[in-house]
Amino acid sequence: MIQIEQVTKRYPAKQREREVIALQEIDLQIEKGDIFGIVGYSGAGKSTLLRLLNGLEKPTSGSIHVNGKKLAVLSDGELRVLRQKIGMIFQHYHLLWSRTVRENVAFPLEIAGKTKREIEQRTEELLRRVGLWERKDAYPSELSGGQKQRVGIARALANDPFLLLCDEATSALDPETTTSILQLIKEINQEMGITVALITHEMSVVDAICNKVAVMETGSIVELGEVKQVFREPQHEVTKRFTEGLGGDHIA
Numbered sequence: 001m002i003q004i005e006q007v008t009k010r011y012p013a014k015q016r017e018r019e020v021i022a023l024q025e026i027d028l029q030i031e032k033g034d035i036f037g038i039v040g041y042s043g044a045g046k047s048t049l050l051r052l053l054n055g056l057e058k059p060t061s062g063s064i065h066v067n068g069k070k071l072a073v074l075s076d077g078e079l080r081v082l083r084q085k086i087g088m089i090f091q092h093y094h095l096l097w098s099r100t101v102r103e104n105v106a107f108p109l110e111i112a113g114k115t116k117r118e119i120e121q122r123t124e125e126l127l128r129r130v131g132l133w134e135r136k137d138a139y140p141s142e143l144s145g146g147q148k149q150r151v152g153i154a155r156a157l158a159n160d161p162f163l164l165l166c167d168e169a170t171s172a173l174d175p176e177t178t179t180s181i182l183q184l185i186k187e188i189n190q191e192m193g194i195t196v197a198l199i200t201h202e203m204s205v206v207d208a209i210c211n212k213v214a215v216m217e218t219g220s221i222v223e224l225g226e227v228k229q230v231f232r233e234p235q236h237e238v239t240k241r242f243t244e245g246l247g248g249d250h251i252a
């Protein structure tokens, strides 16, 4: 589904700042049905990688194919259509604070030009799916962190994405809420067949729901493989630090 080949991303030097090499010759494949974990310390290049996947940024060199299409050759219009089929959720939710729960979920459907009736139906279906239909008229400020992320997930699913990108989606949540959100992501993956790429700095998140993992350090992937294998025999120093003291709480 996703092929990343020899991707390098440099941010050019600005007045007082030196050039940053955020990603360096990255090779990565994400297959349909994966819940693919991307782990690394702050500044490793994780968010940059996700932004390249949905075409929000362009690589300096190398190529990215999504569903067999090379991103670099897509027109702006084609890229916009593709991006509607890639959902994204964030650590700080990125909800619209002046809109209700229902209106937040409706937003991407409005942008996609759906009819009022379609929007009403789809919004209800999604809010029921994430367990928030009862709060449809609440504003984000009236919700708990876990509820806000459920709105974020419902919104991300609005246009039937084939891929869900999660950037530290549980980092602001307590452990119990984290488990319930991870459970929801896992269900979405299994029931709707949506492939997931998930950034985290917690190996316990990878342990809970991912089948594959890439460990990043300063712009490079230092370890990559099946989660079970990587956990059993971590090779790289960074991976060893990340996996220390973990004992499988896998969500089936």
Ligand SMILES: Nc1ncnc2c1ncn2[C@@H]1O[C@H](COP(=O)(O)OP(=O)(O)OP(=O)(O)O)[C@@H](O)[C@H]1O
Residues within 6 Å of the ligand: 011, 020, 021, 022, 040, 041, 042, 043, 044, 045, 046, 047, 048, 049, 201
């Ligand atoms: N728009 C930008 N302009 C310049 N440098 C950038 C830009 N975006 C990211 N960087 C730099 O690229 C590197 C990788 O950043 P990135 O945000 O991808 O890291 P990350 O792994 O997501 O970190 P965190 O865990 O803190 O979110 C960092 O050195 C960062 O400062």
Ligand SMILES: [Mg+2]
Residues within 6 Å of the ligand: 046, 047, 048, 167
């Ligand atoms: Mg980041």
